[in-house]
Amino acid sequence: MRESPTAKGDPPEKDPLDGKLLLTYSEAAKALGLGRTTIYRLVKAGRLKVVHPTPRSARITRESLEAFLRSLEEEARPEGAGRSVVDRAREVLRRFGL
Numbered sequence: 001m002r003e004s005p006t007a008k009g010d011p012p013e014k015d016p017l018d019g020k021l022l023l024t025y026s027e028a029a030k031a032l033g034l035g036r037t038t039i040y041r042l043v044k045a046g047r048l049k050v051v052h053p054t055p056r057s058a059r060i061t062r063e064s065l066e067a068f069l070r071s072l073e074e075e076a077r078p079e080g081a082g083r084s085v086v087d088r089a090r091e092v093l094r095r096f097g098l
Contacts (some may be wrong), residue, residue, distance in 0.1 A: 013029045018049065019092060020062060020097065021061065021062050022051065022053065022059035022060070022062070022064075023060045023061075023062060024056070024059060024060075025039045025040065025043075025060065027060075028060045028065055031092060031096065032065070032069075032088070032089070032092060034051065035092060039060070042066050042068065043060070047071070048060050048064050048065065048068055048095065049061050049063070049064035051095055069093055072085055072089045073086055073089070073090070079091045081090070
C-alpha cells in the first residue's frame with residue numbers, strides 16, 4: 001500500500017484510493033476531504049456514478065471521482081471565499097498522483 005508522508009513525525013497517511021477502481025462512500029469522502037453525507041448528495045445529484053458489484057453493496061467508480069474533480073476545476077470560484085472546493089480537489093489530485 002502506498003503511503004504519503006505527513007508533517008511533524010505523524011505516522012504516514014494511507015492513500016485512500018490505493019489503486020482501487022471502486023470506492024466505498026467513506027473512501028470517496030476521505031479522498032475528497034468531504035463528509036459521507038455530502039458524497040450521498042453528490043450521488044443523488046448525479047455528479048458521482050455508483051455501481052452495485054453485488055446486490056447489497058454500492059461503490060463509487062474511480063473514473064467518476066476523477067471526472068467530478070475535473071468538473072470542479074471548470075466551476076468559477078466565488079470572490080472573497082476561503083479555500084475553495086477546487087483548491088481542495090487540486091490538492092487531492094496532487095497528493096494522490098491523480
